[in-house]
Amino acid sequence: MSISIDQSKCIGCGKCHDVCPGTLIKINENKKAFIKYPKDCWGCTSCIKECPVHAISFFLGEDIGGKGSKVHTEKVNGLVRWIVEFPDGSVKTIDIDPKESNKY
Amino acid sequence: MKIERLKTDLLIIGGGTAGCYAAITAAQNASQETVGLKILIVEKANVKRSGCLAAGVNALNAYITEGRTPKDYVEYAKKDADGIVREDLLYTISEKFNDVTAHLEKLGLVILKDKNGKYVTRGNRNIKINGENIKPILADAVKKLPNVTVLNHVNIFDFSVHNNKIDGAFGFGIENDTFYAIEARAVIIATGGAAGLYRPNNPGFSRHKMWYPPFNTGAGYAMGIRHGAEMTTFEMRFIALRCKDTIAPTGTLAQGVGAKQVNALGDVYETKYGISTSERVYGTVVENLEGRGPCYLRTVGITPAQEESLLKAYLNMAPSQTIRWLENETPSKANVEIEGTEPYIVGGHTASGYWVDTKRATTIQGLFAAGDVAGGAPQKYVTGALAEGEIAAKSAAEYIESLSALRQAQGPDVQFKVAEPAEATIKEEEIANHVAEIEKFLSNEKGPQTTENLEEAMQTVMDSYAGGIKTSYRYSENQLNQAKKEIEIIEKLTDNLNATDLQEVMYIYELKERLTVCKSVIAHLAARHETRWHSFAENLDYPEKDDINFRKYVNSRLENGEIKIILRELTAEGQRNYEHQH
Structure with missing residues (x-):
């Protein structure tokens, strides 16, 4: 599992760089964030949660069953919305009410 | 610098x-x-x-629930x-579990409560929380x-x-x-603790998709070992039983929808081997070794409502599992395969x-x-x-x-x-020596060995000879001797490594820390002449438990470059205080 950062959305605020527990994300000369060590990502999703413009998504490596989908999360009206973009262009959203999120 | x-x-x-x-x-x-x-x-x-809390947690697993006691x-x-x-x-x-929990709640952690305002429990020792933001709190x-x-x-x-x-x-x-x-x-x-000592489940692109933070490299252990601190019980390794590939937790499936551990024949095997943490791993290992694998948590047939709750529960704590389900088969249609992780020291x-x-x-x-x-x-x-x-x-x-x-009062402004x-306790010469060591890595010629390759070599040695996944966590004295020899060779090679910046220097030190911990783990595994915990320390030379000689702590201390093993007596039943014997 690793992340990808959409360069067109990134505003270079550096929040993802600051929180990555492996310090794997750097800012390039164009003031855009990029992951320097993609194989070292733990998949904690800290950066995705910090990004103010939803520029970061994560994906599963093929070696653990990944099929090319990208996932990110946004906060919408107090709900946590997860957005899965499948390779065929279809999209699935799952809304979680934080109060109900821990049924199990 | x-x-x-x-x-x-x-x-x-x-x-x-x-x-x-x-x-x-x-x-x-x-x-x-x-x-x-x-x-x-x-x-x-x-x-x-x-x-460890980077990704958040959804339960506090050590809590004294109503009617229970610290004892x-x-x-x-x-x-x-x-x-x-x-x-x-x-x-x-x-005795402090509940107080620190109350303090966390005061700091802003959301703990789930029932209609009567009591914490929602999951089993005898756990309470449920909305802990995604526990670390930022x-x-x-x-x-x-x-x-x-x-x-x-x-x-x-x-x-x-x-x-x-x-x-x-x-x-x-x-x-x-x-x-x-x-x-x-x-x-x-x-x-x-220390992750990354052993070859992980998926050593390729997803090598860091592991149970424990891959950034916890055993630095604290290694620094203590090198300065002669006494260490204990490194032979009690931890192996987690997890959802295959995503290394997501299994407890939510087992406790949330009552999914049983079944082998490929559909037989429930979880009760056959005992229910301790190590026995649960061991059962799955044996089922596979005896040809009844793969093993699963049986989820086929759960209701659509249960499935939806599972998808959400995992998004909340291990989102990769939900994505894996959505990209492949969902849990109502396919049982969830389980496997043991590589061993960790934690x-x-x-x-x-x-x-x-x-x-x-x-x-x-x-x-x-x-x-x-x-x-x-x-x-x-x-x-x-x-x-x-x-x-x-x-x-x-x-x-x-x-x-x-x-002690004189000093304001925070003079802290630095x-x-x-x-009056300095750290002498200039000591600083110079440490700086020189770092600068050597920055100036070393780029040779045939890289930090990444030596890390893989170390993990392969531990996997093959010190009870990794490859040998179903089992080892013998001869294998441990081989592991020791090869880890020492790899350790010597690290001095020639090259780094282009200080982050890469950190990677070299992390590798050295892991190698130091590996040597202690090997020594401890070799010292416990019994098998007390299946899989966690499965000694093929001594496959039985030996209560007469090994109801003891195996401790160690580095003395003149050699790891000295010390067997210490267990604390007494109910003992509340232990002091070092100086």
Whole structure:
């Protein structure tokens, strides 16, 4: 599992760089964030949660069953919305009410 | 490289669960006195999301629920480890589980409550939380403390110890080209356990998709080992039983929808091997070895409502599992395959780590240990790490008080005053030696070996000869001898490694730390001539449990470059206090 950062959305605020527990994300000369060590990502999703413009998504490596989908999360009206973009262009959203999120 | 000298009262190495809580405790205790204790946390990432809680958690797994007592918890942990625990350490954390939980709630953690306002429990020892933001909550609390300074992105790689007394540490900023020599009256080590010693389940692109933070490299263990600290129970490795590939938790499936462990024939096998943590792993291993694998959690046939709840529950704590379901087959249609992870050394789950007294003092004077780096108290989890942070902080503060009754008041503004060379405990020459070592890696010619390749070589050795996944966690003395030989060869090669910046220098030190820990793990595995915990320490030369000779702690200490094994008697039933014998 690793992340990808959409360069067109990134505003270079550096929040993802600051929180990555492996310090794997750097800012390039164009003031855009990029992951320097993609194989070292733990998949904690800290950066995705910090990004103010939803520029970061994560994906599963093929070696653990990944099929090319990208996932990110946004906060919408107090709900946590997860957005899965499948390779065929279809999209699935799952809304979680934080109060109900821990049924199990 | 810039060189900066810092001076503080209490240095906390590692700003994770235990480290942050140690700072909070020490700062609050100090505020009641006339003089504020100056506290410095040094963290190699950023305290906001570093350590085990980066991704969040959805339960506190160590809590004394209604009708239960701390003694029940001690008994549970003791039974799970088949007796090899320190009761004094377990008692002192168990008695604090509920207080630290209440404190976290006050700091902003959302704990689920029922209609009557009582915490929602999951089993006898767990309560449910909305813990996605548990680490930012702790980090925010630290940030508000006026006498605590946090140095983020600074990697500590050596203690400063003179005559078995710690007086500081050495580190470097991985992004600011600065070397730090930090003097301190007392030090709390809270760097967590060690991942990445063994070849992981998926060593390719997803090599870091592991159970434990891959950034916890055993730095605290390694620094202590090299300075002669006594260590305990490194042979009790931890192996997690997880959803295959995503390494997502299985408890939510087992407890949430009642999914049973079944083999490929559909037979429920989980009751056949016992229910301790190690026996659950072992059962799955044996089913596979005997040709009845793969093994699964049986989820086929759950209701659509259950499935939807599962998809959401996993998004909340291990989103990769939900994505795997959506990209492949969902749990109502396909059972979820399970597997054991590679072994880890982690004092929050098993009993590996520093040999500490009840106050969490290590055998190095002035050095206290808390959280996964501290041994003797398995099943610690989040609340246990917080409790140990609190205990270590109080002990360190007491120790500092005892060091000097004449302590002068110094405002926080002079915290980083450069020490006068005459009173400095860290000498210029010691700084120069450490700087030279770093600069050597930066100036080494790029040779045939890379840090990454040597790390893989180490993991392959441990996998093949020290009871990794490859041998179904089993090992023999001959194999361990081979492991020792090969790890020593790899260790020699690390001196020639090249780094282009300080982050790469950190990777070299992390590799060296892991190699140091590997050698101790090998020595400990070889010393326990029995098999007390299946899979966790499966000794093929001694396949039976030996209560006569091995109801003991296996401890070790580095003496003149050799690991010396010390067998120590177990603490007595109900023992509440343990002191080091100096």
